[in-house]
Amino acid sequence: MIANKVVLRFASSLVGQPIIYHLVKEYDLVINILKADINPHQEGYVVLELSGDSENYNRGLKYLRDIGVEIEPLSGTIAWNRDRCLQCGACTSFCPVGALQLARPEMEVRFDESKCIVCKSCLDVCMARAVEVRF
Amino acid sequence: MQLCENLFFQKGFNFLLFTDTGQENRGGAFMAIEKTYEEINARIKKGEAVVVTAEEIIGIVAEKGVEQAAREVDVVTTGTFGTMCSSGVFLNFGHTKPRIKMNRVYLNGVPAYGGIAAVDAYLGATALPESDPENRVYPGRFLYGGGHVIEDLVAGKPVKLEATGYGTDCYPRRRIETWITLADINDAILFNPRNAYQNYSVAVNLSNRTIYTYMGVLKPNLGNASFSTSGQLSPLLNDPYYKTIGVGTRIFLGGGIGYVAWHGTQHNPCVPRGENGVPLTGAGTLALIGDLKQMKPEWLRGTSFIGYGASLAVGVGIPIPILNEEILLYTAVKDEDLYAPIQDYSSDYPNREASNLGRVSYAELRSGKITVMGREVPTTPLSSYQKAREIAEILKGWIKSGSFLLTEPVQPLPSVDSGIVLKGLEEKKNNG
Numbered sequence: 001m002i003a004n005k006v007v008l009r010f011a012s013s014l015v016g017q018p019i020i021y022h023l024v025k026e027y028d029l030v031i032n033i034l035k036a037d038i039n040p041h042q043e044g045y046v047v048l049e050l051s052g053d054s055e056n057y058n059r060g061l062k063y064l065r066d067i068g069v070e071i072e073p074l075s076g077t078i079a080w081n082r083d084r085c086l087q088c089g090a091c092t093s094f095c096p097v098g099a100l101q102l103a104r105p106e107m108e109v110r111f112d113e114s115k116c117i118v119c120k121s122c123l124d125v126c127m128a129r130a131v132e133v134r135f
Numbered sequence: 136m137q138l139c140e141n142l143f144f145q146k147g148f149n150f151l152l153f154t155d156t157g158q159e160n161r162g163g164a165f166m167a168i169e170k171t172y173e174e175i176n177a178r179i180k181k182g183e184a185v186v187v188t189a190e191e192i193i194g195i196v197a198e199k200g201v202e203q204a205a206r207e208v209d210v211v212t213t214g215t216f217g218t219m220c221s222s223g224v225f226l227n228f229g230h231t232k233p234r235i236k237m238n239r240v241y242l243n244g245v246p247a248y249g250g251i252a253a254v255d256a257y258l259g260a261t262a263l264p265e266s267d268p269e270n271r272v273y274p275g276r277f278l279y280g281g282g283h284v285i286e287d288l289v290a291g292k293p294v295k296l297e298a299t300g301y302g303t304d305c306y307p308r309r310r311i312e313t314w315i316t317l318a319d320i321n322d323a324i325l326f327n328p329r330n331a332y333q334n335y336s337v338a339v340n341l342s343n344r345t346i347y348t349y350m351g352v353l354k355p356n357l358g359n360a361s362f363s364t365s366g367q368l369s370p371l372l373n374d375p376y377y378k379t380i381g382v383g384t385r386i387f388l389g390g391g392i393g394y395v396a397w398h399g400t401q402h403n404p405c406v407p408r409g410e411n412g413v414p415l416t417g418a419g420t421l422a423l424i425g426d427l428k429q430m431k432p433e434w435l436r437g438t439s440f441i442g443y444g445a446s447l448a449v450g451v452g453i454p455i456p457i458l459n460e461e462i463l464l465y466t467a468v469k470d471e472d473l474y475a476p477i478q479d480y481s482s483d484y485p486n487r488e489a490s491n492l493g494r495v496s497y498a499e500l501r502s503g504k505i506t507v508m509g510r511e512v513p514t515t516p517l518s519s520y521q522k523a524r525e526i527a528e529i530l531k532g533w534i535k536s537g538s539f540l541l542t543e544p545v546q547p548l549p550s551v552d553s554g555i556v557l558k559g560l561e562e563k564k565n566n567g
Contacts, residue, residue: 128448
């Protein structure tokens with residue numbers, strides 16, 4: 001059994017293909033999509049948790065590589081700069097895993113790095129630019 | 136004023152309160168408590184003033200009752216810390232040798248308005264460098280604008296000044312490029328034409344795409360609801376009829392001392408109000424002024440709203456003197472009793488269409504979830520409640536230490552009897 005968080009990057013030619021479907025149907029992988037987006041140039045990326053038995057996992061990854069999907073392990077960490085933080089709490093309503101949380105009744109923003117999946121949802125919604133990705 | 140007030144008292148607190156004419160009403164249980172600014176200031180100078188925050192007063196009134204609380208408490212401090220776009224700073228750079236009449240002025244590449252005297256300029260919080268891609272690559276990032284220059288100045292950082300002039304007999308120089316710091320220049324006067332909005336809409340997005348607004352990122356299909364207020368701590372929500380906050384009121388502004396200069400632009404007091412007198416939509420606003428040189432970068436922070444623009448987060452704290460029970464009762468307002476209207480920002484707001492998807496209380500908003508059109512929606516706060524609380528505490532400390540005296544307004548702000556009607560701008564084909 002292997003379980004990993006990975007980032008898949010697609011060229012525009014691949015965006016229309018049901019890649020996730022194949023991973024589930026043909027390789028019996030369990031998939032949890034953490035984040036996905038397609039940019040104006042029709043290139044896409046997906047951050048997902050991928051798990052399955054090791055043979056299926058490796059065959060699945062090979063399938064992805066063969067059709068031209070770039071695979072990277074989820075790397076980098078989110079750094080929250082307490083001094084830059086305005087303590088508004090806007091980010092906390094975008095964080096899908098509760099890593100950034102507004103503690104009540106203190107109404108204080110807190111960051112629990114161990115919960116963070118580096119989905120980067122917090123980056124653009126922070127008016128103070130107090131969160132950044134570090135590699 | 137009297138008409139609205141009477142309505143308010145009939146509906147609301149007439150069993151608890153005295154009217155502003157000092158007449159005891161039919162409840163009649165309380166002695167009239169009247170304090171003057173002079174009496175309160177005398178107590179502040181002696182270090183005897185009882186000062187509490189607008190959050191603390193809620194529990195005090197619940198515990199001791201209105202009369203005793205009004206007798207004991209002299210000042211209630213309020214606070215708010217959020218992005219306030221209508222903000223900026225007047226600067227005087229000092230004269231160059233030979234002299235220049237600055238026509239175009241840039242600070243760290245951000246244009247300031249030079250259409251005033253030779254070496255004066257006004258830098259607005261939302262100004263952007265001409266090289267900023269804005270929303271050409273949508274949504275734009277707006278990482279550096281006027282608000283960020285103001286933060287850098289207050290932080291004491293060197294800021295690049297570039298200015299050009301067309302040359303006159305008295306101002307022959309045509310160009311200057313130099314570095315300034317806040318300490319170097321003659322004057323830096325923060326003057327914010329509209330701050331501290333009394334109540335504000337809750338923003339939602341009914342469309343099926345993400346939108347980028349001054350109310351933050353709004354996810355499609357009612358994905359979130361953003362709001363910007365410190366609620367029960369907010370200055371004008373604690374003085375709904377502007378009975379103590381007026382022209383000349385001394386305040387906490389950007390970490391230093393400032394003053395209420397005037398009512399703010401779009402000041403709109405004649406909107407519907409709840410039984411507690413508090414407006415149910417955006418209403419009053421304040422124009423604020425203060426010396427930037429004594430402010431702190433912690434309380435004047437450049438902000439970037441993706442897809443919208445750059446701006447400035449401003450810390451404002453206003454003391455409310457407890458002159459009588461009525462004023463005390465206003466300050467005891469709770470988030471549960473403050474309501475904001477919900478507006479759609481995908482279509483209704485941009486098209487200036489009426490939009491009311493109902494009202495929610497600030498207690499619900501602050502809980503993290505509200506219900507809109509029958510659906511549970513997470514809330515996105517844009518103003519810091521924690522920092523608002525900190526401002527109210529700092530101001531409390533200043534007053535308790537005797538270093539900050541209260542000022543009686545030299546002129547009240549227009550209130551419910553002003554007849555003000557907020558106008559839109561209509562397109563006309565000719566000037567007839």
